[in-house]
Amino acid sequence: MREKRYNINFVYILPALSFILIFNLWPIIWGVVLAFMDFRGITLTGRWVWFENFKELFSDERVWQGLSISAKYVLYSYPITQILALISGWTIAQLRILKLGKLYRILLYLPVIIPVSAGMTMFRALYEQNGYLNIILSKFGSSPIGWLTDPKIALYSLAIASIWRNFGASMFYYLVGFYNVPQEVKESALIDGASLWKRFWSIDLPSIKNMLFIIFIQSAGALTGGLAEVTALTGGGPARATTILPYYSAEISIWGEQRLGYAAAINLFLSIFTLALAYIVIRVMKVEKE
């Protein structure tokens, strides 16, 4: 190949590559190495402890507590987020007045575009002791609820805020998928006079099934999420009720005792756990396809 001589062309990607290498790719690799070391604070030297961190992790009650809170958080928020996103994406794609479709997709995407901490601050105002939600409750004669102060309720409050914030992003993907359903397919359905419901189940949904497949796999990945929402809305409280595992690892390292090695081990454990779960999801779905 004639072009192979031009290896100087490499310079075009050099600026981008150097940023990505130093601040993005290297930290991911170093994170794995850190998990096998004891690193405290901002010293340059750590000590190899090999599997000590993992041994400690398996007997650390707070890790399992964090994992179960993470799982609950995903369970409360992820399915509703996806169902809501799927239905709204599909209905917007069905609208015949295109201007209206444009308006709805802006409105539903606003919670995503608003900085997460601003969104959570807004929810904090709603959840206040004399916030709007409690005002409504009092109108129905109910006593106020400690949305963010009652340990039994805080995780649900967090899940609601998280659904509000995240469903627009998923809606966007569904909407793009539905927009891309070939015109011929849509028209053939109309010729058959298929009802709205039937069109959804037998034409539109199957045509995005690859996307649905990805969504199911991502449900496992959702376990690693929520750090920003928790930090901005609840700070892990009350009484550790919303301390998801990623928050716990940040709490004992960056914001606390700076046990970097141990925190990295927790995150590595979470990543491996997530990948294993994703693998199971893929296997199960393949079996069902056959």
Next chain:
Amino acid sequence: MKRYLLLKRGEIFRQQFTIIIFLTIISIIAIFPIFWTICSSFKTIQEIYSISPSILPKSLNFVNYRFLFETSVIDYKMAILNSIVVSIITVAIVVLCSALGGYGFSRVYFKYRDQVFNTIIMLQFVPLTAGIIAQWQIMSILRLRDSLIGLALLLAAMILPSSLMLMRQVFLSIPTELEDAAKIDGASTFQLLWHVMLPLAGGGLILVAVNSFLFAWGDFIYARTMLTLPSKYTLPVIITVSIPTTPATLRVATYGVYNAAALITALPAIIFFIGIQNRFYEGAREGLKG
């Protein structure tokens, strides 16, 4: 013959009406927290804490906004400035690096080009938790932790993979005839990029710029972990940390104030998003097709 007219007009009207009702309800839920925040930001303390508060403020009262810019307890002005600095640096780096890099990955050849590109693409799917501990450590060692420039470098590295992907797609969509003509005239690859390609890729660059602005302006978790000096706090950080640390006597005053602050944080993001709305969807439609 268009047989789908067989589907009765009344039927279509009824379907569309149902869809519109559904989407309107969802939209109201989606924007209600924003609406409530706007209203609260114009309320006086007495209005917020009255026994029967109303949704709408009695009058447009700017006392919260004035407090925001005059208070010395929390330096909101500094935070706004910090956010602007971080956003501008991030956008500048990302636009420059992704214009060069996107060109490098699409129109010129060098060894291992596609392998490098595929690695960068995969970085997008690595969860934030996998790198953040190591990132914190690396930023500390490089003495970039309490620096706005440092934060901007980190943010640029995190948003660069998707920006590179987008710019590569943009360059690939430009017809090769133009390039060939310039090559015959003896233009170097850099001249090609500067005189032929970049003017044609303007739309893509705007999308990359707005995208990276939204990311940098809205970033919460990286700013919250990397910045510890209150004088370096960006807006998304200051609106969440200011509330618990505010003295109790001032907290009453800050209820409406933090709504105002959340709104100021959200507003630029909303404006920029609505500005590129159409391009956003068209870009995604094309991108997901390919």
